[in-house]
Amino acid sequence: MKILVAGRSGQVARSLAEAAEGRDDVKLVCLGRPDLDIADRASVDAALAREKPDVLINAAAYTAVDQAEQDREAAYAGNETGPRHLAEASAAQGIPIIHISTDYVFNGEGERPYVESDPTDPLGVYGASKLAGEMAVADANPEHLILRTAWVYGAYGKNFLKTMLRVADGRDELSVVADQSGAPTSSHDIAEALLKLAPKMKDGAAFGTYHMAASGEGVWADFTQAIFEASAEAGGPTASVTRIPSSDYPTPAKRPTYSVLNSSALEEAFGVRLPDWREPVPGIVRRVLQETD
Ligand SMILES: NC(=O)C1=CN([C@@H]2O[C@H](COP(=O)(O)OP(=O)(O)OC[C@H]3O[C@@H](n4cnc5c(N)ncnc54)[C@H](OP(=O)(O)O)[C@@H]3O)[C@@H](O)[C@H]2O)C=CC1
Numbered sequence: 190m191k192i193l194v195a196g197r198s199g200q201v202a203r204s205l206a207e208a209a210e211g212r213d214d215v216k217l218v219c220l221g222r223p224d225l226d227i228a229d230r231a232s233v234d235a236a237l238a239r240e241k242p243d244v245l246i247n248a249a250a251y252t253a254v255d256q257a258e259q260d261r262e263a264a265y266a267g268n269e270t271g272p273r274h275l276a277e278a279s280a281a282q283g284i285p286i287i288h289i290s291t292d293y294v295f296n297g298e299g300e301r302p303y304v305e306s307d308p309t310d311p312l313g314v315y316g317a318s319k320l321a322g323e324m325a326v327a328d329a330n331p332e333h334l335i336l337r338t339a340w341v342y343g344a345y346g347k348n349f350l351k352t353m354l355r356v357a358d359g360r361d362e363l364s365v366v367a368d369q370s371g372a373p374t375s376s377h378d379i380a381e382a383l384l385k386l387a388p389k390m391k392d393g394a395a396f397g398t399y400h401m402a403a404s405g406e407g408v409w410a411d412f413t414q415a416i417f418e419a420s421a422e423a424g425g426p427t428a429s430v431t432r433i434p435s436s437d438y439p440t441p442a443k444r445p446t447y448s449v450l451n452s453s454a455l456e457e458a459f460g461v462r463l464p465d466w467r468e469p470v471p472g473i474v475r476r477v478l479q480e481t482d
């Protein structure tokens with residue numbers, strides 16, 4: 190089957206390209222700017238007409254959470270207008286769409302893992318623009334999967350794991366928030382899951398919105414400690430982690446205190462489940478230490 194991926198240089202897009210490499214059952218084409226600008230409808234129409242995929246995956250987004258607070262227009266262009274264009278254009282050509290969204294659509298006041306039917310209430314512009322994108326996709330193309338994931342990191346692009354390894358190089362101590370809970374999710378596990386889901390996007394599929402994050406939960410400080418344990422084992426940089434409240438790490442955008450996602454509906458509908466968040470950490474740390482991106 191042929192899959193068109195909107196986005197080329199991001200974490201998930203590059204992980205998808207890697208996961209599809211050498212597979213003869215999947216032809217995957219990743220298009221990013223300037224060849225495909227999802228905020229430009231004509232560019233989207235042209236890419237779909239040219240590529241004629243069986244499934245469209247949207248891995249493009251505006252992901253700068255703090256910058257979004259002052260860059261509202263760009264955030265909505267990437268996260269609402271772009272997804273709407275993709276969904277309208279794919280619907281017009283009878284192509285199902287898989288769109289990726291975020292745990293930041295919730296306000297974080299929950300006390301048990303969020304299910305899909307829980308009310309959304311984003312705290313910042315990034316989350317609000319992603320929620321607007323979810324609505325646009327659901328309205329425009331009935332054959333959609335909207336997958337909310339969380340705390341994405343991997344070997345490619347910019348992410349928290351890479352930041353921690355970089356900052357630890359030359360520092361003995363790092364202060365990291367210990368009162369925001371979630372599940373760090375590997376972009377490589379997301380890519381493998383997307384390749385399992387894409388062939389299931391057929392007539393009668395259980396289209397809709399699902400959570401798709403790693404199992405288990407932790408706080409950013411736990412994630413940092415897991416990164417440094419793995420790094421120490423691999424001979425990489427490490428630092429001691431001071432656990433701090435969010436109030437000691439002020440940021441322009443407020444993050445949800447609790448954004449753990451219950452991903453069991455996806456498993457029930459499609460048989461896809463991501464591993465515990467701790468599992469992929471050592472392998473990705475080793476890759477990052479070995480590779481220059
Ligand atoms: N990162 C995370 O922690 C999380 C991400 N998500 C969601 O997962 C998805 C993938 O995220 P991730 O891979 O981390 O994102 P990245 O920030 O790594 O990559 C996003 C990509 O989108 C591209 N892009 C932005 N605007 C456009 C546009 N108008 N046209 C074409 N391409 C565009 C960027 O291109 P360029 O390089 O040109 O700027 C970039 O390559 C997104 O929907 C995101 O919201 C969900 C939860 C957590």
Ligand SMILES: Cc1cn([C@H]2C[C@H](O)[C@@H](COP(=O)(O)OP(=O)(O)O[C@H]3O[C@@H](C)C(=O)[C@@H](O)[C@H]3O)O2)c(=O)[nH]c1=O
Nearest residue numbers: 252254291292293339340341349364365366409438444
């Ligand atoms: C770098 C750093 C961050 N932090 C805190 C800030 C913040 O509260 C938390 C997370 O840091 P970041 O700002 O890197 O992560 P953030 O950009 O909030 O990550 C989010 O990105 C978007 C795209 C999503 O969709 C979310 O699921 C989530 O992954 O860690 C520290 O406590 N110490 C540090 O040294």
